[in-house]
Amino acid sequence: MTSARPKRPVTELPGDPVRLHLHYGHGHPAVPYDFEDTLEPWHVTVTHGLAGDEEWDDDEAANSHAPAPGTKVGRLILWRLRDYTSDNQWEAADAESGDLEVIASAVLGRSGHHGYSAAFEKAVAQPVGDLLILDRVSLDKAWRGFGLGPVLAAEAIRRLSGGCCAVAVYPAMGEYPEDREQVSEAYRRQAKKKIAALWQSIGFQPFRRGVWLLDTALRQQEEALQARRADLNALSTAFQRTSRSENNRSEG
Incomplete structure (x- = not known):
């Protein structure tokens, strides 16, 4: 299983990553209309800390770049296809x-x-139940490049995949560079390859037509989650160590 290793130095982190919080939201009318009874949207907001959080480490409080507690730093969109x-x-x-x-x-x-299709039933251990779809994972630019996207996605999947036989994702470019001329077919393929590697790090496997699946009946999902949590804790430890070192130098 691959690991989403940070591509940026820990010194560029805006704050301690273990302080990230996920907030889940879903709303619907009392009487569903159109396809609301079949396609259920879930919006997950990611904040750094909680508003009014008083247990703020001195090391991080001294970091002038750290966002205020409760600041929104990202979001995820998932769908439950019932x-x-x-x-x-x-x-x-x-x-x-x-x-x-x-x-x-x-x-x-x-x-x-x-x-479900015959191919799906063959790929999934217990192909009975709803399908959870991971649609979008977006973080502010300051938080990108540290391998946080897969960690957050894995945590959201853990809480929203109950009763789902699998989770599906279609690795695609969510954002484009300002210069659209850079987006050649080779550029697209490389971008999709990198995105797919991120989802593979939390247990997704290639299925067909560019779609990847995570079988919720397998232990691989739990093993991948624990591995990504370990990565997050290691990143937090490195951040705290760096913060203390910088504070000591400034005080000296």
Whole structure:
């Protein structure tokens, strides 16, 4: 299993990564309309600390670059594609976005109505239940390059995948450089390859049509989560050590 190793030095971290908090949100009308009974959105906000948090280390408080407690630093978007509803699951996914349609086309049977494809049933140990889709993981630029995206995604999946037989993701570019001329086909392939490596680090495996799957029935998911938590703790330890060293130099 690969590991999402930091690409930036720990000295560039804005704050202690173990202080990141995930806040889950989902809302719906009392009587669902359109495809709301089949495609369920979950929005996860990532903050650095909690607003009003008084237990703030002196080392981090002395860091002028550290965001205030409760500052939003990122977000995740996940979807739960529910089975056994009156809707056509493929139509529900297609109505939302092209990426979700790609995933639905890969995992659902030909009718797109109540049933997974033969390839999906072969790839997943227990292909019965809902499908969780990891759609977007976004962090502020100051927090990117430290391997935090996979850690946050793994934590969100742990809490939202109950009753789901698998988690699906379609590695695609979420952002583009300012100079669109840089985005050649080779650039796209390389970007997708890097993104796929991140998802592989939390247990996803290639499926088909560019879609990757995480089988929730396997121990691999838990093992990957524990490995990423260890990475996060190691990053935090390095950050705290660096912060104390910088504080000592400034005081001297």
